Amino acid sequence: MQFTFSEEETLLQQSVSGFLASHAGSAAIRKAMEDDGAGYDPALWRATMDEMGLGGIALPPRHGGAEMGQVGLAIVMMEMGRVLLPSPYFSSVGMAAQAIALAGTDAQQDALLPGIVSGETIAAMAWRGTGRGQAPAARLDDGLRLTGAAGFVPFGHAADLLVVAAQRDGGGIALAALPADMPGIAVERHVSMDLTRPLSTVRFDNVALLQEHVLGSGGDASAALARTLDLARIALAAEQAGGAEAVLDLTVAYTKDRVQFGRPIGSFQALKHRMADMMVEVETARTAAYYSACIVDEGSDELEEAAAIAASYCSEAFMDCAGNAIQLHGGIGFTWEHDAHLYFKRARADAVLLDDAASQRERIAGMIGLERAA
């Protein structure tokens, strides 16, 4: 039991936070987000992957990884979450790479992962339909033809490689990794509420897959998909904890500075107490992110529970802190110019991307033996 950073983890945290502090300030974030271009800064992308080597943080050396596990990934996501880095990192490394590592054969992993690790390949995960639900809506028929659409694909427009979840005609789920430029694939980039993580719809019009595109050796990939989504929830929880912390920091700094009624507004107890409650949430969110990541690395059978706990807690903590931040800033908090809304929007997007907090709690209810009518 040593629920605190190792030396290596401390170094990772310091180097990522230092790197982002000098390269990903508010102006840089806004430039990437408001550009009509990629939606992220390609040079910075190469630096995070190449120079910093963050692409393989959780993967074994065989794929060029650093083998720092899910805790390593959590550390990176927390720092990126703090600055709201617009980057395909989460979709490529936090989702697609995990799916390939979980579902792919050795040969598929060897073929696909090194490119993701180095950042040369940007991958994105296309798993859910275009409606409210989370279930895959694309279909794969027995002749390996893929049809249908996947919604809310983060950085789908930037992806070279798509990891697609589809219902198999014969039942079960298939996970397939396809080049995004295959004939019959159309990617539509949307204007997303959270401009720092643009979402796309990907349409599959009778796309002819080869057997080698289908991850694994033919069985049902439902379990691998479920595991991928849980790992993604755990990674996203770290981002949410980082975002919540950063938006609290902004608020504390502002309320110490801003004077009304002849005193800093941060001396009013109504505000102090609200920020104290935010701090309780921020620290607990951080705990949730680390604990769930540890559970993954320890191979514990509590992974599903930890994912559901981290996702439900951190989603709401981030939304609550970001909402409070706007309120405590007053009018300036409602402007486009101030960063508060960027956190508010990311918090909302994070909270629905991988199923909402209530659904995660319903999962927990099942796990702890709350009975349901037959």
Place this chain on the structure above:
Amino acid sequence: MRTGFTPEQEEFRVEVAGWLDEQLSGPFAAIRNLSSMSAMIPERRAWETALGEAGWSAIGWPEQYGGRGANIAEQVIFAEEYARAGAPGRIGHIGVTLAGPTLIHFGSEEQKRRFLPPILKGEELWAQGYSEPNAGSDLSNIRTKARLDDGPNGPEWVIEGQKIWTSLAQHAQWIFVLCRTEEGSVGPKGLSFLLVPLDQPGVTLRPIRQMTGDAEFNETFFDGARTAAANVVGQPGEGWKVAMGLLSHERGASSLAIQMTFRNELQKVIDAANANGAAQDPLIRQRIATAHAGLKLMRFNALRTLSKGDNEMLSREAFIHKIYWGTWHKKLGELAMDVMGAPGLIAPGPDYAFDVLPHLYLYTRSETIHGGTNQIQRNIIAERGLGLPREPRG
């Protein structure tokens, strides 16, 4: 970073669990799974003695004072197994968790040798004499006074004044009293931390009935009460430092010890919901799931703080434990009542004494008040955790 325990630590867990089970299914079976804090006092004192004699009373204390010098992981394991085994709430907890650590940290060698062993064996129970009618959240407003006087037994402190809300004083032999020893001093200056025997003519207790119907706390009157001049912890006038030192040593261990108890209570709520059909209600399901998640996170919050080495600066999350567990537990009480519905309103017998869950509902109203109210916790978090401006004083 890891949450799991080593094989040696797991062995320790087995040893602890084995000893507890042997005792609680043998000589102490009658007090296993006891929920009330005020029932079966003689049996529980015997239990304290058994714990002390077997060296399990306060395993984190240094060996020379009867502890085992156990590291944090072992203390965590012990606390978890203690509650898992259904061992009763420690009637000696004020001595074990407050008086003892204060003496270990600030007491003289003489005081440690005199007072620590009887705490460990439950031979002497303690009460905490901080709060007064006019010194609650604003604790430094204490008015109880003590002065040195040459008595027939040598120099003694003579104490005048009143404490209130003194928990379990009716069962205790000693009380630590924070009182004013410098004439004319105000606020935190001029206070001393005195150790005072309760069984003497100068001390009068008047029990106060609580909203639960029990009377665990008291008014404590000092009317020429006496204690030896040597029974001051730290220097005279340094009482505030001694009293507060304790608070800054809180590392979340207290919330760990109660968590298994919370877990048992939550399980009762789940069982009740399954039994009466409340488990079908989607809102109830959501709230129970929230409680479960909140309890898990409480444990890991505490482990984060506890994992810091003894010499490391505590980071700000150390400030959140009290408000977190107090609030969680109060909400569990509310949830329990919502799960039970109207049947939760009926006492099982002729007395104003409720079953575990309705009692929990009533009792937990105190937990966001004692030991620093939630509002005071928020002030502390805001000022010390976030560096916001301090409260103006009137």
